[in-house]
Amino acid sequence: MEKAPTRDDVVLDVVDLRTHFQTRWGTVKAVDGVSFDLRRGETLGIVGESGCGKSVTVLSLMRLVPSPPGRIVGGRVNLDGQDILRLSDKEMDGVRGSKMGIILQDPMTSLNPVFSIGEQVMEAIRIHQDIPKKSVLDRALDVLRKVGISAVGQRVKDYPHQMSGGMRQRIVGAIGISCQPLVLIADEPTTSLDVTIQAQYLRLLNDLQREFDLGLIFITHDFGIVAKTCDRVAVMYAGKIVEIGDVRDLFNNPAHPYTQALLASVPKMEEDVQRLYAIEGQPPTLHDLPPGCPFAPRCAQVMDRCYEEYPPQFRVSETHASNCWTLAP
Ligand SMILES: Nc1ncnc2c1ncn2[C@@H]1O[C@H](COP(=O)(O)OP(=O)(O)O)[C@@H](O)[C@H]1O
Numbered sequence: 001m002e003k004a005p006t007r008d009d010v011v012l013d014v015v016d017l018r019t020h021f022q023t024r025w026g027t028v029k030a031v032d033g034v035s036f037d038l039r040r041g042e043t044l045g046i047v048g049e050s051g052c053g054k055s056v057t058v059l060s061l062m063r064l065v066p067s068p069p070g071r072i073v074g075g076r077v078n079l080d081g082q083d084i085l086r087l088s089d090k091e092m093d094g095v096r097g098s099k100m101g102i103i104l105q106d107p108m109t110s111l112n113p114v115f116s117i118g119e120q121v122m123e124a125i126r127i128h129q130d131i132p133k134k135s136v137l138d139r140a141l142d143v144l145r146k147v148g149i150s151a152v153g154q155r156v157k158d159y160p161h162q163m164s165g166g167m168r169q170r171i172v173g174a175i176g177i178s179c180q181p182l183v184l185i186a187d188e189p190t191t192s193l194d195v196t197i198q199a200q201y202l203r204l205l206n207d208l209q210r211e212f213d214l215g216l217i218f219i220t221h222d223f224g225i226v227a228k229t230c231d232r233v234a235v236m237y238a239g240k241i242v243e244i245g246d247v248r249d250l251f252n253n254p255a256h257p258y259t260q261a262l263l264a265s266v267p268k269m270e271e272d273v274q275r276l277y278a279i280e281g282q283p284p285t286l287h288d289l290p291p292g293c294p295f296a297p298r299c300a301q302v303m304d305r306c307y308e309e310y311p312p313q314f315r316v317s318e319t320h321a322s323n324c325w326t327l328a329p
Pocket residue numbers: 021023028030048049050051052053054055056057066069070286
């Protein structure tokens with residue numbers, strides 16, 4: 001039995017986070033009251049259809065939302081006991097990369113084509129860590145070895161275009177962990193990689209996590225990956241977390257009709273992959289949302305009340321909660 005986590009283990013506590021975009025169609029509520037916490041050494045998966053606010057949520061945590069048109073309009077993000085939404089831009093620069101890192105979707109765009117990979121890893125270490133100049137290279141080599149790069153002495157001189165997609169992803173991972181952050185965010189890091197490399201990469205992330213006791217936030221639209229790699233999972237719909245809980249609870253006993261539909265749409269091995277996410281109807285656009293539950297028009301279990309009032313969070317078990325009127329006592 002693993003020991004039960006206590007509140008002291010919480011490294012990241014997000015409370016009622018709201019991020020809006022001003023567009024000519026109106027205010028897009030991309031993140032609309034998101035709350036969750038993350039403990040040391042824990043992996044939280046965030047799933048949901050495209051456009052539901054997963055990326056904007058994690059960009060908000062890093063304060064990297066493009067502004068304008070985006071703005072964090074409310075909430076608290078406590079990282080290691082400090083509300084980072086209250087920090088100055090300069091203070092926030094210090095947090096990024098040192099306490100919290102992000103691995104973006106496309107490894108090619110996060111690496112600079114004109115610098116060797118050694119220079120890029122060393123740069124990340126130099127910016128965020130106060131270590132003697134002559135130790136920087138050793139540190140970089142060490143980190144590259146940790147992410148499974150062989151013959152590192154040779155590889156550091158290579159440029160991104162000389163490496164395979166899987167290798168580049170490892171380099172981005174190396175930069176992500178080079179300063180031993182408390183929290184590492186990976187936003188759909190596997191979409192551009194083939195399946196074998198995906199599996200290797202996920203194993204790598206889990207290894208790094210164990211070694212450094214990282215809190216890991218893992219965004220994906222693949223429930224299979226969540227089942228294999230995450231401890232807890234949050235399901236997002238239209239800018240809100242509609243269900244959150246331990247992976248096993250949520251898989252065995254999905255409480256929200258949206259989660260049920262997502263799970264039902266996961267293709268079995270022998271079926272046609274086309275069926276993935278074949279949920280009736282479209283997700284709503286995130287401006288001028290009507291009152292009530294945004295999933296109501298697509299919901300198989302909809303009631304009158306669902307169109308009138310957004311449901312509060314109901315507990316399903318000690319470790320599992322969901323916002324759905326079907327759960328009202
Ligand atoms: N730069 C932007 N300008 C206006 N709206 C945006 C911008 N970026 C994202 N959005 C809106 O935020 C919503 C959530 O986007 P995103 O977080 O990228 O979704 P995903 O869950 O696919 O990662 C989108 O539906 C989009 O309408």
